[in-house]
Amino acid sequence: AQSVTQLGSHVSVSEGALVLLRCNYSSSVPPYLFWYVQYPNQGLQLLLKYTSAATLVKGINGFEAEFKKSETSFHLTKPSAHMSDAAEYFCAVTLSGSARQLTFGSGTQLTVLP
């Protein structure tokens, strides 16, 4: 069975500061990992995905994540936060190689302070 743990249900950063959202996974086999963002009353939008092609993955809106097998981590970062980044972020894992059946973390609410 696979799972993901997101450390920190709420993270606050100042506009222009580094964003770091943490995700650790548990899996007996190499996983496929995803980061999604959700704005209020909206569905989920894919930010980026790791599918074993490269350990550093670049996504949309300036976000990137690095897969570290030794640390079983897939943390999401952005060098400079923007007010529009305020949203809830979810890390997800699947073993099947497809996004059809995702196991999600509990989410991290990002607040960006002016």
Added chain:
Amino acid sequence: KAGVTQTPRYLIKTRGQQVTLSCSPISGHRSVSWYQQTPGQGLQFLFEYFSETQRNKGNFPGRFSGRQFSNSRSEMNVSTLELGDSALYLCASSLESGAGEAFFGQGTRLTVV
């Protein structure tokens, strides 16, 4: 290209009733997955349909069911509604294979009173 469409967006039902939610996937997508999102349990996988067949099912009671039509549109049904069924129900469509993206609809907000 149109996205995933879920109808209705909001729904209020009374305990004990049943409800049907609809999802139209992106054109060409044959896989439809359903998720329940609640503040307490987070995002949980309900089931996945492909070519009118349920391929995977999450850990939900039998009151939750679904189906998929030949045009890939999917419906999910919840019978004998309970207060705890109040949630945002999200549908996602994706291509058949590969580590492709799951495209999510905006969800149906179900409130059981």
